[in-house]
Amino acid sequence: ISADYTSKMLSVLEDNRSEFYRTLAKEVRNKIIHTYFNGDELNTNPVTLQSEVENIRQSMAQNYGGVTIPTAIDTQTGLAVLLRHGLYPNEVARDKLVKRLQEKMDEHNGYLTTGFAGTGDLPHALLDSGLREEAINLLLKKETPSWLFEVEMGATTTWERWDSILPNGEISGTDMNSLNHYAYGAVEDFIIEKLIGIQLPNVLDDTETYLIQPNFTKRLEWVKGALQTANGELSVSWRLSGDDVLVDIVIPGRTIAKYVSTNGDEIYLNPGHNKMKDVIV
Numbered sequence: 001i002s003a004d005y006t007s008k009m010l011s012v013l014e015d016n017r018s019e020f021y022r023t024l025a026k027e028v029r030n031k032i033i034h035t036y037f038n039g040d041e042l043n044t045n046p047v048t049l050q051s052e053v054e055n056i057r058q059s060m061a062q063n064y065g066g067v068t069i070p071t072a073i074d075t076q077t078g079l080a081v082l083l084r085h086g087l088y089p090n091e092v093a094r095d096k097l098v099k100r101l102q103e104k105m106d107e108h109n110g111y112l113t114t115g116f117a118g119t120g121d122l123p124h125a126l127l128d129s130g131l132r133e134e135a136i137n138l139l140l141k142k143e144t145p146s147w148l149f150e151v152e153m154g155a156t157t158t159w160e161r162w163d164s165i166l167p168n169g170e171i172s173g174t175d176m177n178s179l180n181h182y183a184y185g186a187v188e189d190f191i192i193e194k195l196i197g198i199q200l201p202n203v204l205d206d207t208e209t210y211l212i213q214p215n216f217t218k219r220l221e222w223v224k225g226a227l228q229t230a231n232g233e234l235s236v237s238w239r240l241s242g243d244d245v246l247v248d249i250v251i252p253g254r255t256i257a258k259y260v261s262t263n264g265d266e267i268y269l270n271p272g273h274n275k276m277k278d279v280i281v
Helices: 003-013 018-036 051-065 076-084 091-107 123-126 132-140 147-152 184-196
Strands: 209-212 220-228 234-240 244-251 256-260 266-268 272-279
Touching: 003 018, 076 091, 076 123, 091 123, 091 132, 123 132, 123 184, 132 184, 184 220, 244 256
Parallel strands: 209 256
Antiparallel strands: 220 234, 234 244, 244 272, 256 266
16 A cells, blocks of 8 residues: 555656556555465465564563464454455455455444554445445444544544543543544544545546545435635535435635536536535435
8 A cells, every 4th residue: 555655656756666666566465465365265364373573463462461362364454454455356355355344343233343553444445345334333323432432522632542531531541542643533534535525636637636426324414524725625515405415515716526426427516616416325
């Protein structure tokens, strides 16, 4: 992922090193697939579980924590990362990953079990894999572990722990317990891109076209958000109106944007106010 982003960045800068990182990204992707898949089946016992790094991790857990922490491959985090970043050999393998991720969500009544590494990818992986209700349900849960538990407890920033403040109002501990932490705040990316629907232009697209593609839900009456672009504010709002969704999009001047409706229609938007109706599937 990092190599792919670096390649795109260098390409924009017209730096000839972009091809090196593009090739590296492909090599890393192929190595991941070779290591973690047997055909279209996820390999839950890869060679990495016998690696020096894994042995060091287990030794540290024993020496400093007095515990054994088993390493699993088919966790919510592992499955979400593979799905969101397309790290699978074929569509059959993808379908099996989606089924397993749904099972993992069901095992925990729709709550997440991810840490810093997987939380940002999980809601995207769910929605992009067709598990729309699971994604929205995850976002709107109000009991810990969840974002809205923090809101219910009066938080104005995202915590480092899901239970940084306990239900009785007391802090859960003073070690590694920031009340203003970036990691779980990664969900804002999902809210902006998928719920509000504002997606940045592809850096390799010379037209610099913004994609507006909200995901509607009957569990919210309205959603509104905005992005400050180089040309001014781009805002999107939608609200339910019976069986319809009323969408209001404001596009700044000198900006290209297109709206993708629920049924897949693409509509190029004009600068200024754009009002339209859509539906919830």
